[in-house]
Amino acid sequence: MQTETKSTALLDVQGLCKSYTAPSGTLDILHQVSLELQQGEFLAIVGESGSGKSTLLQLLGTLDSSDAGEVRLHGTSIFKLSESEKAKLRNQSIGFVYQEHHLIPELTALENVMLPLLIQGMTRHEAQLRSEEILTRLHLQERLQHPPTRLSGGEAQRVAVARALVTKPILLLADEPTGNLDEATAQTVFQAMQALALDEGAAVMMVTHSSALAAQADRMLRLHRGQLIQISTSEESL
Ligand SMILES: Nc1ncnc2c1ncn2[C@@H]1O[C@H](COP(=O)(O)OP(=O)(O)O)[C@@H](O)[C@H]1O
Numbered sequence: 464m465q466t467e468t469k470s471t472a473l474l475d476v477q478g479l480c481k482s483y484t485a486p487s488g489t490l491d492i493l494h495q496v497s498l499e500l501q502q503g504e505f506l507a508i509v510g511e512s513g514s515g516k517s518t519l520l521q522l523l524g525t526l527d528s529s530d531a532g533e534v535r536l537h538g539t540s541i542f543k544l545s546e547s548e549k550a551k552l553r554n555q556s557i558g559f560v561y562q563e564h565h566l567i568p569e570l571t572a573l574e575n576v577m578l579p580l581l582i583q584g585m586t587r588h589e590a591q592l593r594s595e596e597i598l599t600r601l602h603l604q605e606r607l608q609h610p611p612t613r614l615s616g617g618e619a620q621r622v623a624v625a626r627a628l629v630t631k632p633i634l635l636l637a638d639e640p641t642g643n644l645d646e647a648t649a650q651t652v653f654q655a656m657q658a659l660a661l662d663e664g665a666a667v668m669m670v671t672h673s674s675a676l677a678a679q680a681d682r683m684l685r686l687h688r689g690q691l692i693q694i695s696t697s698e699e700s701l
């Protein structure tokens with residue numbers, strides 16, 4: 464399963480291509496995308512709607528297949544993995560946060576966070592301790608027994624962040640995680656995500672439309688016409 468690579472990057476993407484077949488013809492979405500992400504780095508991805516940002520994250524998260532290119536996560540070539548190995552990688556090494564929290568409505572906040580740990584085979588007791596600890600760090604200790612419907616938008620997103628990072632993944636993929644929130648709440652959720660990722664040693668790739676948040680990342684790339692372009696984090700207009 465392990466394929467050794469000389470790159471020291473946590474994530475090494477080379478020549479990634481993806482197109483979709485539409486009735487009108489072929490849509491070239493990603494064209495020879497290459498990028499490296501270092502351990503613990505926080506990268507913001509910006510770009511117009513429809514530029515392929517979600518497609519890129521789906522590919523990196525092994526949720527879709529590419530037409531060409533190579534993606535190595537900690538030296539492992541992810542497209543060469545079997546479906547069960549991909550599922551294991553997603554459960555153990557990658558965290559996901561989306562614009563919608565996607566919490567399970569029948570479960571409490573605490574149970575939602577415990578779930579990925581239980582899937583890994585952790586005992587209920589251990590999973591509960593670890594989940595309570597991470598939710599407390601996100602100032603949600605008074606919300607452990609709340610179902611998602613009784614959480615505010617910002618609280619629900621913080622629970623989603625806790626669920627994504629509770630397994631200590633090496634990579635967090637966040638697709639417009641604050642897209643549904645007002646500016647102040649977005650900042651709170653962003654800071655929680657940044658601090659927790661840093662504590663847990665996860666590198667982050669965050670898609671955002673917010674120039675204010677993107678400017679707080681270590682690095683910012685714009686997806687434009689199928690390619691990633693380096694831009695300064697001080698650039699104002701997105
Ligand atoms: N499964 C699909 N089949 C056909 N076209 C798709 C599919 N998924 C996405 N697209 C198209 O690919 C483009 C990029 O989509 P997406 O990655 O969601 O963009 P973004 O997240 O940057 O808004 C869009 O034009 C979208 O319509």
Ligand SMILES: [Mg+2]
Nearest residue numbers: 516517518638
């Ligand atoms: Mg998108």
